[in-house]
Amino acid sequence: MIREFYLLVMVLSLFLSAIIAHYSLFDRLEATNSQLELSRVVKMPLLALSVGYLESQKLFDDDSNTIYPQMQEIDRMDFVYEK
Amino acid sequence: MRSSPFLYFFTLQFFREYKNHLATTVISIALIFLLSAVLFISSSIKYSIDISLGAQADFVVERVRGGKKVDLPIEWIDTLLETRGVQKVTTRVHGRYFFEDKREWALIVGIDFMDEQSNRALEKLVESVDLEKFLFSSNMLVGDGVQRYLKEHFYPKGYNFLTPDGKYKKVSIFGTIPNSLNLMSNNMIIMPQELAKEILGIKKSMVTDLTLNVPNDNLWDSISDKIASLYYDIRVLTKREMQKAYENMYNYKSGVFLMLFLITMATFVLILYQRYSMVFSSQRRNIGLLRAVGWSIRDILKLKLYESLMVVLVSYVIGVSLAYLYVFVFDSPVLIDMFLGGENLDHKIKLIPVVDFGVLSSIFLIYTVAFIASVLIPTWSIAVTDPKEAML
Numbered sequence: 001m002i003r004e005f006y007l008l009v010m011v012l013s014l015f016l017s018a019i020i021a022h023y024s025l026f027d028r029l030e031a032t033n034s035q036l037e038l039s040r041v042v043k044m045p046l047l048a049l050s051v052g053y054l055e056s057q058k059l060f061d062d063d064s065n066t067i068y069p070q071m072q073e074i075d076r077m078d079f080v081y082e083k
Numbered sequence: 084m085r086s087s088p089f090l091y092f093f094t095l096q097f098f099r100e101y102k103n104h105l106a107t108t109v110i111s112i113a114l115i116f117l118l119s120a121v122l123f124i125s126s127s128i129k130y131s132i133d134i135s136l137g138a139q140a141d142f143v144v145e146r147v148r149g150g151k152k153v154d155l156p157i158e159w160i161d162t163l164l165e166t167r168g169v170q171k172v173t174t175r176v177h178g179r180y181f182f183e184d185k186r187e188w189a190l191i192v193g194i195d196f197m198d199e200q201s202n203r204a205l206e207k208l209v210e211s212v213d214l215e216k217f218l219f220s221s222n223m224l225v226g227d228g229v230q231r232y233l234k235e236h237f238y239p240k241g242y243n244f245l246t247p248d249g250k251y252k253k254v255s256i257f258g259t260i261p262n263s264l265n266l267m268s269n270n271m272i273i274m275p276q277e278l279a280k281e282i283l284g285i286k287k288s289m290v291t292d293l294t295l296n297v298p299n300d301n302l303w304d305s306i307s308d309k310i311a312s313l314y315y316d317i318r319v320l321t322k323r324e325m326q327k328a329y330e331n332m333y334n335y336k337s338g339v340f341l342m343l344f345l346i347t348m349a350t351f352v353l354i355l356y357q358r359y360s361m362v363f364s365s366q367r368r369n370i371g372l373l374r375a376v377g378w379s380i381r382d383i384l385k386l387k388l389y390e391s392l393m394v395v396l397v398s399y400v401i402g403v404s405l406a407y408l409y410v411f412v413f414d415s416p417v418l419i420d421m422f423l424g425g426e427n428l429d430h431k432i433k434l435i436p437v438v439d440f441g442v443l444s445s446i447f448l449i450y451t452v453a454f455i456a457s458v459l460i461p462t463w464s465i466a467v468t469d470p471k472e473a474m475l
Contacts, residue, residue, distance in 0.1 A: 005094040012397065015404035022412065023436050031263060031435045032134055033207075038264050039138035040204035041273065042192045043175055043294055045325055047132065047423065048228065048269035048430060 089382070093389050103365075104390070108398050110351060115402030115450065116409070118344045120418055122442050123410040125337040127434040128422060131266055132329045136322060140173065140294035141303065143320040144310060152318075154289035159314075163295055166309055168302045173198060174290040176276045178283040180244065182232070187427055189229045191272045193279025194218075205273075209258050218275045222257035228269035228428035230259050247284035254278065262431070266423075269430045336422055348450065352457040359461035367465050374470040380463070387462045391455045399447055411436045 039045060097104070144163065146155035160172045176193030194201050196218040206212060209224060216222070223242075225233070233242055233256070241255040260268040280287060297306050303321060311319050359366050373383055409415055414433055423430065 002091070002094045002098060004098040008397065012400045015400055019404050019407045022407075023438065026411075026436050028435060034261065034264055035131055035134045035267065035435075036138050037204040037208040038260070038267055039135040041194060041201050041208060042177075042271070043140065043173065043201070044177065044192070045132060045135040045139050045329070046190070046267055046271075047128070048190075048226065048265060048267055048271065048428075048432075 089385075093386055096386075097390060097393060104394050107355065108394050111394065111398030111450070111454070112402045112405070114344065114347060114351065115399055115446065116406045118340065118446060119403045119406035119443065120410050120415065121337055121340040121421075122439065122446075123406055123437070124415055124419060124422055124434065125333050126439045126442070127410070127437045128266070129330070129333055130435060130437040132333075133326075135267065136326050136329075139322055139325070140171070141297050141322050142295045142307065142310070143175075143325075144293040144295065145318045145320065146292075146314070146316050147318045148316050152292075154285050154291060155293065157288055157290055159293060162313060163293065163310065166306060166313075168297050168299060168306050169310075170296045170298060172293055172295040174276070175292050175294060176279045176283070176285060177291050178279075178285070180272070180282065182236075187232060189226075189232075189270050189272050189428070191274065191279050191283060193276035193283075194273060195276050208264075209260065212258055217257050221252070221254045221278055223254050223272050223274040223278075224258050224260055225256055225273075226260050226268035226271040227262040227265050228430050229272055230256070232428050244282045246282055252278075252282055254282075263433050265430055265432045266434065269432065270428045333422070348453060352453045355454070355457040356461060359458055360464070366462075370462060370465045371468075371470045371472075374466060380466045383466045384459060384463060387458055388455065391458045392451070395447075395451050395454050399450070403443065407436075407438075410434060 144155070144159070146153050157174065160174070163169055163172050174195060178191055179188045180191050181188045194205065196202065196214075202214055202218075206214060212224075217224070233239065239256075241253055243251040243253050246252050254274065260271065260273070274282075277287075279285075280289075285291065297303055303323075307319050307321060311317055370383055373386075374380075378386075409418075411434060414431060419430075419432060419434075423432070
C-alpha cells in the first residue's frame with residue numbers, strides 16, 4: 001500500500017467519525033419529547049407544510065381572466081377564513 | 084500489508100491513474116448524495132410524524148356538508164360519550180388565517196384552559212410560560228416562521244387580526260415556540276380557544292372537530308361504524324388512516340426520487356460498460372499489456388474488482404457523509420421544499436437525525452453490484468482474448 005492510500009482511508013474515516021459523533025451526540029430524547037409535548041398541546045399530527053397546491057387554486061389565480069378580462073373578480077374573503 | 088506485491092501494484096496504479104476514475108467517482112458521489120439526502124429527509128419526517136401520531140387521540144370526528152368540512156356543535160360530545168367504549172372526548176378549534184396579502188397563512192390552534200393534559204404539556208414546552216396570564220387574556224404563542232413574518236411586517240409585539248365581523252382584534256405575542264420544533268410549528272399560532280373562535284369566526288357553541296379515545300383496539304372498527312351512524316353528516320377518521328395517509332405521501336415523494344435514481348444509475352452503468360468495451364479504449368490496451376506480461380485472467384479480474392470496489396466505497400462514504408451533513412447539519416436547504424413546500428412562510432427546519440440502515444445498505448448493494456458488473460463483464464471479455472489482439 002502506498003502513502004496516498006492511507007491518506008484516503010484517513011479522510012474517509014474522518015468523514016465517518018464526524019457523522020457517527022453527530023448522530024450519537026444528538027439529544028434525540030429531548031427532541032422527541034418536545035415534539036410529543038407539542039402534539040399533546042395542539043392535538044394534531046401536523047407538519048408545517050408550506051404549500052400552495054393544497055389550497056383552492058382560485059386563491060392564487062391572477063385577478064383578471066385571460067379569456068374574459070371584464071369578468072368580475074372572485075370574492076377573496078371566502079378564502080381568508082378557510083378551515 | 085506492504086509485503087503484498089499485488090496490493091502495492093493495485094494502489095500504485097489506482098492513484099497513478101486517478102484521472103481515469105475521477106469522473107466516475109464524482110458522478111457516483113453526486114448520485115449517492117442526492118438519493119441519500121432524499122431518503123434522510125423522508126425517514127426523519129416519517130419519524131417525527133410517528134411520534135406526533137403516537138400522542139394523538141384514536142379518532143377524529145368531523146362534520147362534512149356538501150363535501151366541505153364545517154364546524155360541529157359541542158353537544159355532540161354528550162352523544163359520543165354515550166357510546167360504549169368511548170373515553171375522553173375533547174374539542175379542537177383550529178383554522179387557517181390568511182394574512183393581508185392572502186398568499187401567506189398561519190394555522191391558528193385554540194387550546195382549552197380546562198384541558199389539564201394540554202396545559203401541562205404547554206408548560207413543559209415553553210419555559211417560563213405563565214399559563215394563567217396566557218389563557219385569560221388576548222395572547223398568543225407563535226411559531227418561528229410566523230414570528231419572522233410578523234417582524235418583517237412591523238408587528239414585533241402583536242398582530243391585529245381581522246375578524247369576520249370586520250373588526251380588528253389585537254393579540255399580543257406572549258412567547259415563541261422553540262425553533263427546534265419548526266417542522267411542526269413553523270406556521271402555527273397557539274391561543275386560548277375562545278380567542279381563536281373569535282378570530283376564525285366560529286360560534287361559541289361550535290368547535291372545528293372532536294377527538295376521542297377508545298382504549299380497546301379490538302373495538303375500533305365497530306365503534307367507528309357506530310359513531311358514523313349517529314349523524315348523517317359525520318365523518319370519522321381513525322389514527323391508522325392518518326398514519327397511512329402520511330406514509331403514502333412520503334413514500335410517493337421519495338419513490339419518485341428513487342425511480343429517477345434507478346434511471347440515472349442504469350444510464351451511468353451503460354456508459355461505464357461502453358467505456359470498457361470500446362475497441363480502442365486505453366483500458367483495453369492496459370488489460371492486454373498485463374496479459375502479455377504474464378498476468379492470469381483471474382488476477383486481472385481481481386485487479387478490476389478491487390478498483391471498482393475502491394471507487395464505489397469512496398463514492399459511497401463521501402456521498403452518504405455529505406448527504407448527512409447537508410440534511411442534518413445544514414438543514415437541507417432547497418431539497419426540504421420538495422417535501423414541505425416553499426410557497427408559504429419561510430422555514431428553517433431542524434430535522435431529527437434518523438438513519439435507515441436497511442435502505443442505506445440496499446443502495447450500497449444495488450449500486451455496487453451494477454457498478455462492478457458493468458466493469459467486470461467487459462474486462463473479462465477482453466482478458467480472454469489474445470493479448471496481441473487486445474492491444475491493437
